[in-house]
Amino acid sequence: MANEKRREPARWVFSRELRDTTLTHVDDENDVKREYFITKAGSVGRRVLFCGKITQKSEENETIKLTVADPTGAFYITFFSKDFNQDTRAELGLVSENQNVMVVGRTSFFTSNEGKFYVNINPETVREVREEDLEYWKIQTVAYLKRRLSIMHELSKSPELSAEQIVSLGFTEDEAAGCIMANSAYSTPALGPLEDLLISMNSYHVSEDAINLKDEVLDIIKESGAFGGITYQEILDKISKKGKDSEQLDEALNLLGSEGEIYEAEKRKFRPA
Amino acid sequence: MGKAYYGFMESAKRLKVAEIVGEATDIAMKVKLLSISVREVQGSKGPFSYHYGLLGDETGVIPFTAWSVPATVREKDVYEISKCYTKSYRDKLRVYFDAHTEFKLLNEPLEVKRVYKFYNLKDLNIKDKFVTVEGVISGEMKKEYEKDGQKKELYNYTLSEGRASIPLTSFGKKLENNKYVRIQGARLDEFNGYYRLNISDKAEVEYISVDLPEESPISFLSDLKVPIGGITVTGFALNLGEKSGLIARCSECNQKIDDIRCSDHPEAPLKYDIFAYFTLDDGTDYIQVSGGFDAFGPICGITQEYLQNKTRPPLKKEVKEKLSKVILHNSLRIKGNLKNSTMGMGLRATEVKLIEKTDLGELAQINGGE
Numbered sequence: 001m002a003n004e005k006r007r008e009p010a011r012w013v014f015s016r017e018l019r020d021t022t023l024t025h026v027d028d029e030n031d032v033k034r035e036y037f038i039t040k041a042g043s044v045g046r047r048v049l050f051c052g053k054i055t056q057k058s059e060e061n062e063t064i065k066l067t068v069a070d071p072t073g074a075f076y077i078t079f080f081s082k083d084f085n086q087d088t089r090a091e092l093g094l095v096s097e098n099q100n101v102m103v104v105g106r107t108s109f110f111t112s113n114e115g116k117f118y119v120n121i122n123p124e125t126v127r128e129v130r131e132e133d134l135e136y137w138k139i140q141t142v143a144y145l146k147r148r149l150s151i152m153h154e155l156s157k158s159p160e161l162s163a164e165q166i167v168s169l170g171f172t173e174d175e176a177a178g179c180i181m182a183n184s185a186y187s188t189p190a191l192g193p194l195e196d197l198l199i200s201m202n203s204y205h206v207s208e209d210a211i212n213l214k215d216e217v218l219d220i221i222k223e224s225g226a227f228g229g230i231t232y233q234e235i236l237d238k239i240s241k242k243g244k245d246s247e248q249l250d251e252a253l254n255l256l257g258s259e260g261e262i263y264e265a266e267k268r269k270f271r272p273a
Numbered sequence: 274m275g276k277a278y279y280g281f282m283e284s285a286k287r288l289k290v291a292e293i294v295g296e297a298t299d300i301a302m303k304v305k306l307l308s309i310s311v312r313e314v315q316g317s318k319g320p321f322s323y324h325y326g327l328l329g330d331e332t333g334v335i336p337f338t339a340w341s342v343p344a345t346v347r348e349k350d351v352y353e354i355s356k357c358y359t360k361s362y363r364d365k366l367r368v369y370f371d372a373h374t375e376f377k378l379l380n381e382p383l384e385v386k387r388v389y390k391f392y393n394l395k396d397l398n399i400k401d402k403f404v405t406v407e408g409v410i411s412g413e414m415k416k417e418y419e420k421d422g423q424k425k426e427l428y429n430y431t432l433s434e435g436r437a438s439i440p441l442t443s444f445g446k447k448l449e450n451n452k453y454v455r456i457q458g459a460r461l462d463e464f465n466g467y468y469r470l471n472i473s474d475k476a477e478v479e480y481i482s483v484d485l486p487e488e489s490p491i492s493f494l495s496d497l498k499v500p501i502g503g504i505t506v507t508g509f510a511l512n513l514g515e516k517s518g519l520i521a522r523c524s525e526c527n528q529k530i531d532d533i534r535c536s537d538h539p540e541a542p543l544k545y546d547i548f549a550y551f552t553l554d555d556g557t558d559y560i561q562v563s564g565g566f567d568a569f570g571p572i573c574g575i576t577q578e579y580l581q582n583k584t585r586p587p588l589k590k591e592v593k594e595k596l597s598k599v600i601l602h603n604s605l606r607i608k609g610n611l612k613n614s615t616m617g618m619g620l621r622a623t624e625v626k627l628i629e630k631t632d633l634g635e636l637a638q639i640n641g642g643e
Contacts, residue, residue, distance in 0.1 A: 008510075012556035049509065049554060090620045102509060102602050125511065127602035135602040136507070136628045136636070140556050143640035172557060 003011040007262075009174075010049035010104050016072035016197055017041055018048065018148045020116045020177060024109055037107055042148040050075055051102045051129060052136030052139035053224060053260035054095060064092050068103060069260040069273050070121070071138060073195055077105060077121045078243045091126045100260075102129045103138070146198055147171060151179040159183060169231055205251045210251030215242060217252045218261055222272045228267035279331040291332030292480045293351065293359055293366055301355040302368075304328040305383045309339075309348045328368065329385035337371040338362075346376050354378040368509055389457050394437040394501055395492075399459055405457045406470065407481070408434030410441070410448045429504070432456075433472065436492045438503030440469040442515035448478065455479045468500050490640045491606075495557035499620060502610035506637070507628060508555035508564075519592040545580040547573075547586055549596050553620070562607060564622030572625050573599050606630040 017039045025044065027034040036046050052075065062081040067074050081089050095101055096215050105121035125145065151171055155161055166176035178215040184191060224230035236249055253270065255263045265271045285300045306536040309326040324339040346352070356373045359366055365494065391405040392398070414429040430448060432441040435486055441459070450453065458476040462469060470480070490505040497504065520530060521543040523535035529548075547570060550563035570576065573595040580587055 007552075008560070009559060010554055010556075047386060049556070061496050102513060125602065127600060129604075130627075132628050132630065132633065133602075133604040134508070137509075139636050140507075141642060143636075144556055146640070172493075174495060174557070 006046045010047045011043045011045040012049050012137065012144055013039060013043050013095060014072040014141055014145065015050070015052075015068075015070050017043065017108075017145065018075070018119050018271065020193065021024050021119060022192040023133060025181065025185070029222045031093040031127050037109070038182050038185050040152075040186055040191060041145055042152055042175065042182040043144075044108055044178040044181055046107050047104065047124075048075075048107060049102070049137075050141075051100065051134045052273060053134075054097050054099050054101055055260070057095070057097050064089075065219055066074055066092075066095075066123075066167060069263070071257055071260065075121055076118075077103065077123050077126075079123050084126075086258060088123055088125065092123070095126055097129055099128050100134050101126055101213055102133060102211060112180045142198060145194065147253065148194060149191060149198070151175060152183060152189065155179060155183040156188075167171075167176035177233070209244075209248045210255055213248050214241065214255050217249065218256055218272070221256075232268040234272070235270070279571060289332040290328075290330050291427065293335060293368070294360075296360050296366070298358040300357055300359065301353070302328075302357070302381065303351070303383070304329070304330050305351045305385050306346065306348045307385065310344070312340055314395050322576075327567075329387070329522040331384050331386050331572075333386055333388045335366065335368055336369065337368040339374075341372045341374070341375055341383060342370055342496060345378075348400070351379045351381055351383045353379055372489045387458060394432070394434045394439055395496065395499070397439070397467070397499055397501065399461060399463055399499070402461055404459055404461055406432065406434070406439075406459055407455045408438070408455070408549050409434040409453050409485075410450055413448070413450050415447075416509075430470055433503055435488070436490050436504065437501045439501050440467070442469065442471045444471065444473045446472065446474055446476070446478065451481060452480050453483050455481055462625050463500065464612065466614055467502065480583070489635050491636065491639060493557040494553070494555045497558075497560070497611060497618070500613045502613040503608075503610050504611055504620065505606065506553065506555060506560075506620065507604065507606050507632070508553040508559070509602060509604055511554050511559070511602070512551055513593075513597050514550035514563075514602050517551070517593065517596055518547065519589045520546050520548050522546050547580070547592060547596070549600065551600060553605065560618065562609070562622050564625065568609070568622035568625045569596060569600070572627065599627070600625070604630050626636065 005221060018037065021037050022040045023038045025036045025038055027036065034046060036044050038044050046232040050068070050070060052068040052070040054066055055069045058065045064079040066077040079088065079092055101234070102125070103121065103123055104191070105123040108120050108122060112120050128150065153164055154166065154169070162178040163173060163180060167173055168181070183242070191267070216239065217235060220235050221230055236246055239249060253262070257264070260273055262270050263273055278462070288297070290302070291370050293303060299459060305328065307327040307329050309324055311322050312326050313322045317318045324342050326337060328337050329335070356368070356377045357370050359367055359368050363624055389405040390401055391586065392401070394408065397404065409596060410430050412431045414475070416429065417484050418425055418427060428443045428447055430441045430443065431438050456472060456478050459470045459472045462471065468585060477534040492504055492506055494506055494508065513562060521530045522540050523530055523539035523541050524544045525538035528535060528537070530543060530578050530643055548563070549569050552559050566575070575592065575595060604627070606626045606628055607620065607622050609620045611618055612621050
């Protein structure tokens, strides 16, 4: 692409990848300090683009807080109303809980007294989107994560690999640069949880049965109201009376999870988002 | 992309062009000087000039730079050249002549083998003007023109390969439509921001029987480096350009009118059209997309009847809202042609659609196949 001064690219990352991030890189060029997150899977940036369902929205004085759930967890968004960001303020006024949204935002970081690292998102754009947009973002984000994890594996075997050598394997310069930075920043990045994430999300090909069962399962979970969530077995007992089996239930649960409708409160216990 | 490694070669007495694979000193070659040009530059010690061009033999062609060359040396002549050397310049090997280099004119013919580097269409680079390309020929359009009082023919085609296509003009040579072809010696140039290929009778055209794999046409934005056509991309539209919306054109010359009437055709009535531009982000990169009625009309439900309705002319605000509702922040699948401009490379859209379930299946398959 052209070499003119470019806008900071928005990184498509899952909330889990961002949540596992503990390191940043500070660029001090031309006396302007810019702080970039470095994820363990090699995504480096200070702007993110993601899709999910709004599970919480609160407004206090000039501050609006949103929690947006993607299939892997939640993004935390804090908006401070200022004169220059009234367009975003207007967009935030149009979205509400349980809506699917696409968010583009800048990242900011802080570390708690206990030493825990947090990433907050300052939104630039928040708009309601369709189910298809949500699924599109998920499919592409899985693909990009998969590619970066492949590079991280190569780097774990041969840490001396150069960006040029990685590009010659079919990856982009951007992917190569990010992964090399992550590999040197985190001495041994633990990638297992992100790999497990990928396995659990290869779920686009869902059967018609699961799609038909989805709403029924969601109603069961919502109606249960049990503190800590309804168990898998309880849901299965209810649907098996109508001739449905565990395979169909698994698919329906995966689908609801990936759409941000439910989450696993404890192992095999589900609650509405 | 991996770069070729040009290590240091052992000095050799005599080399054919094809044997030049690294840097070497004190070499001798029997070659034909195919072209020679002079360039004047301003050095730190004042102005100086040097010569450059192409030389070749029966094994291939290579560029040369001559810091010093006898005045008697002319292009198209065959020489025994000794005490020259090779060096890599901008990742390409060149032959260099200096004050020590000796030229001996040979009065004999030498058949030169032209070799043209093979490029996939998406990797074409204007720095390499003559190339070998492959692809399927389609869309023949014949035209006649006059040159030196003689009627001649040219044929316009589209050459498609992988996830890209490019206009191809053949001067005099008719190609076979819908056949897979390998063309050696096609000339690449850039016109109005778009790449295109031209071939003459000298180009070698070979029809090849191949089983083309069925593949999705969708490209990642990060893979797009040069202004080729026939591109399909996906992504989120992050914004809608301020000047997007309803525009007026002169019905006579089709020029966009910013005033009340066309300065060249003040009597001609105006007609309405739409234009939109936005930034598309696919997670690998972003690009500026622009387009007109053909691209955005169908997706926004804007028809010619709506635009040209005399009793209820279209409203600017209404058109902008229609565009904004469909384009802004939605995931889109866009077909179009890449074009260079002063703002960098952009995508001129020919078809814009919302991402639908069928696209998701296609994308899942592409990504699963990696």
